[in-house]
Amino acid sequence: MMAVVSSEASHDALSDLEALYRDHGTELVRLAALALGDRRAAEDVVQDVFTRLHRGGLRLDDASRVPAYLRSAVLNGCRSRQRRTGAGDRARLRLARERPAGADVEGSAIDASVRAEVMAAIRALPARQRDCILLRYYLDLSEAEIAATLRIGVGTVKSSTARARRSLAPVLEGVR
């Protein structure tokens, strides 16, 4: 016999989901936008994540794991999208041939063109390195939290972050 969600449960479900989205939607879209450089694509990724979460029959018994799951899924979605479009390869190829230009820092805000240049360098990193940078310096997660999010070892987080920072150093040097 086919079972359905009762009306009462559905209202609860609606409230739960709205709360979930209210709590994490902005962070997730911004995280994806940082990774992709495209807000529209970022919203697509987040939408796909929620849809797959439903269709895939995810089981999360511990609500505290939800943020890590969502972040992981969004970053995977970004990686997938870049792979599909070849954006990562193109960005990497460009970066291999273009050296960062100098940069100016005015007042409290970093010049938009300089910021764009640094963001391009971050997006050109290998996906895991990029993810480590975003989780560490945008979401301020600890190495252990990053490891749990990306399902890798703490040692890998350390090495990936170090490699990423080494790659970014010339660009950041130009900002100072």
Add this chain to the structure above:
Amino acid sequence: MRDEELLRRILHEEADTVQPPGSFDDVVRRRRGGRRFAPVAAAAAAAALLAGVAVLLASADDRSQVASGPEATADLDGAPTTSAAPPAHDELGDGVWPFTTGAEADRFAATGSDSPYSDPTETARAFLESYLGMADPDLSPVAPGDGRSAEVVARPAGGGPETTVLLRQLGSSEVWTVVGATTDSIRLTSPQPHDPITSPVVVRGSSCCTFEGNVVVQVREDGREELADHLGQLAVIGGATGDHAAFHAEVPFAAPSRRGGAIVAFSTSPLDGSVDRATVVRVRFGDGGEAGDAPAPGSGAPLDDGSIVAVVRRPGEEVGVHALVVVDARDGTTDRELAVVDASEGGILDVALSADRRSVLYVRSTAACTSELRAVSVADGTDSVLAAPALTTPSRLAVDPRSGRLAVATDDDCDGQGELVVVSPSGTELGRWPDGTETDGEALVAGIRSLAWVDEQTLALGMQYEDGVATILHDVGSARPVGGGPQIDPAEDAAAYDLPVTTDADGTFAAVLRCCDVGAPPTAIVRIDRAGAELDRPVPTAPGAVVALDWVGSTPFWVTDAGILRRVLDGEVADLASDVVDVAG
């Protein structure tokens, strides 16, 4: 300022430029391509998602209320529905989009949801944009019919051929449903509305006035909202001038999951590749409508040696379309078009010629984490899915020209890793290996980004690791690496062998040498022996980054990151075509 502080500041300032998204409904309802309205299926998906996420997050006790089986969900008001369940045979309705039956329309109307479907013109517009992918059509005022039917005439933005959208109010509600569409320049005589069809369906008709006489015939099933989301399609040639010319095609199609669907015959605009006219006929899937067997690759005349196949990007809605075309290898002129694929989900991911050069195999991305392997006949354009169970979610492929063996890299969860699958020409699985490796207990993430046969037992693989690339040789018998180039970290090496990797007519594998330092020599195409040593550089200087590479005999053809198809001609690099994304020789 320390690097860490600088990174935090830049990331937070960048993030602050991204405005917070709207409500969850807004996000779910927003359609790719900026379409104005969410089709009912999207609303149902949103409702299902709303219920599903929360239910899945509930306790185990709560979960016991939800049984497995057809999609158990709730509508936006919480009323229970089973929207995703296929309608029973006797419920097959007249509607094509967005509702198929009166009951379905009535259920939607009962939710009181704000929608465009209360207006026939806006329903037609949503149909044209969402279902047909027509870009911003111009619509005439509605022509009322018998009170519960209407017609809306549409033209492409800026003018063009007319398509008349036929609408009806099904059931007792006031919402409108498209029941068909017709254009005078594409006439279908078979099948007729509500005819039962099985694979391959025989489609007869005539057409005139389309660009180069091209008409695409699709089999669609209910619930599939996008132009690219069809069960099968075939390009046919009708009249290009003002006189109708008859066409006839047998269109194989994959097994439907719904009882009803439509035959969609359309042409595209030469200006932007978007649909410019269409005829849509409601059909039902008859008994025996099994998955269409792929046409036996091997029928018809083979591709001649003077031709190659290219994937060309053409403008259209959002990212446009990918066209699979036959190109004259000498001068780059397009000989004919074999397939057109919407590129919004990635389009054509890889392409290869069959061993007998009678078919072109290609991987088409159909949605996130979903792709299919298709074969299109060089001779007649017959195009269908290669439905081998071993080949789910393909991403890259290579055909051994000697044995006909097919190697496919798959990725079923979009994480860049997957499996390497080798099948015989008859579809028998010969081997399957994960494409990642383990080191120190942690996965060394790797994905196969290109592959080519060196001999009947050996594959050359271009592996993308987190920290660089590697060109390795893989023995399909022992499943062990047997050689290849060194693994390279582009961040540390001044020069690196890069992807793609491929093999020439002798099976010698080749890769691309690129350089990472300013002032370094430009890209070169090099051949490498099995020990990883460089043999020679058939193309010592290849302007622009190389993103695709293949060979005709000993002549390399490659695509640059700027989309230029190049070859060496009389010792000089020659440009053959632009807007190219992939090539197969």
